Amino acid sequence: MCAAVYVLSTVTGYVLTSALLLKFPTLLHRRRRVPFLSRHISHRGGAGENLENTMAAFKHAVDLGTDMLELDCHLTKDGQVVVTHDAHLERITGVSAYISDMSYAELPPYLCRLDVSFQRECVCEGGEDKRIPLLRDVFEAFPKTPINIDIKVDNDTLIKKVSELVVKYDREHLTVWGNSSNQIVQKCYKENPRIPVLFSMPRVFMLLGLFYSGLLPFVPLKEQFLEIPMPSIITNLLKDPDNMTRSRRVIVWLADTLLMRKALFNHLTARGIQVYVWVLNDEKEFKRAFDLGATGVMTDYPTKLRDFLEKIGTSK
Numbered sequence: 001m002c003a004a005v006y007v008l009s010t011v012t013g014y015v016l017t018s019a020l021l022l023k024f025p026t027l028l029h030r031r032r033r034v035p036f037l038s039r040h041i042s043h044r045g046g047a048g049e050n051l052e053n054t055m056a057a058f059k060h061a062v063d064l065g066t067d068m069l070e071l072d073c074h075l076t077k078d079g080q081v082v083v084t085h086d087a088h089l090e091r092i093t094g095v096s097a098y099i100s101d102m103s104y105a106e107l108p109p110y111l112c113r114l115d116v117s118f119q120r121e122c123v124c125e126g127g128e129d130k131r132i133p134l135l136r137d138v139f140e141a142f143p144k145t146p147i148n149i150d151i152k153v154d155n156d157t158l159i160k161k162v163s164e165l166v167v168k169y170d171r172e173h174l175t176v177w178g179n180s181s182n183q184i185v186q187k188c189y190k191e192n193p194r195i196p197v198l199f200s201m202p203r204v205f206m207l208l209g210l211f212y213s214g215l216l217p218f219v220p221l222k223e224q225f226l227e228i229p230m231p232s233i234i235t236n237l238l239k240d241p242d243n244m245t246r247s248r249r250v251i252v253w254l255a256d257t258l259l260m261r262k263a264l265f266n267h268l269t270a271r272g273i274q275v276y277v278w279v280l281n282d283e284k285e286f287k288r289a290f291d292l293g294a295t296g297v298m299t300d301y302p303t304k305l306r307d308f309l310e311k312i313g314t315s316k
């Protein structure tokens, strides 16, 4: 009897403390300083409106008032940090070669038309600008715009050089970097802990484990950005969504239900950790993400997202 009372009161105490701290995390954690806040994020510069990761795309996005550019980095054979998504050039240039085997001067231009990775059967027709830019070009052109950098290869030189460029252009407070691989994120953090990092995939799983066990409110976190997909958008990407097997459907539903949690988003944002959801390309999804309390949305269609934000009247 006595033991039962003891267990019951302990469990009740834990549940109540956890719930209290989930709702009011600053009772335990100092709110992180948030150097910038992004609602509108242009994925690869807005891959649906310009050729992805080109200066033309970045300029278009910044001109229409994006809060943040999202881009990807690789290293050329001659050690230049370039902004492009794939390690292999076939999809984007039609040339069968790896970026790491070519010097910057040898890199071929982009094709005139590229598929939009996150939008089924959508092709982006490019303009004049088909050049793969240097990271330095982007930093020089947009000194005030926050940039989200995906480190696309596990290469120490790449990480070091990106950090050096970030420092040189004085934008540690305007940068977030990382990768889905935890190893890469740890290297980034070790290289320069003053540049904020995002949660790698294993750390996202850990975060969910902590959240659902009630431990999250007690645990300190080093990451300042949670960047996650909205699992339900997978039906936008498949050629034939009605053809998904039952088990796939269940997995997508489960992932969506576990990940898209308002209580989780609110807790993190109250701790000063921003939540970005990718890659959303229509209004229904924008609305869902913001209703859930996400800080920002990554989109291939910056104009569409800008119009949406203006419509709901919270655009800057």
Ligand SMILES: *[C@@H]1O[C@H](CO)[C@@H](O)[C@H](O)[C@H]1NC(C)=O
Pocket: 075, 076, 077, 078, 079, 100, 101, 154, 155, 156, 157, 158
């Ligand atoms: C990093 O990239 C450079 C340039 O492509 C290459 O020479 C070097 O071997 C790479 N390092 C590792 C550890 O892969």
Ligand SMILES: *[C@@H]1O[C@H](CO)[C@@H](O)[C@H](O)[C@H]1NC(C)=O
Pocket: 150, 151, 152, 153, 154, 178, 179, 180, 181, 184
């Ligand atoms: C993470 O790095 C791997 C290579 O290590 C790359 O294939 C992948 O695209 C990267 N993912 C992101 C989200 O940057």
Ligand SMILES: *[C@@H]1O[C@H](CO)[C@@H](O)[C@H](O)[C@H]1NC(C)=O
Pocket: 239, 240, 243
């Ligand atoms: C959809 O499923 C049917 C029956 O299983 C199959 O014959 C068809 O090829 C599938 N279509 C696609 C696009 O996968």
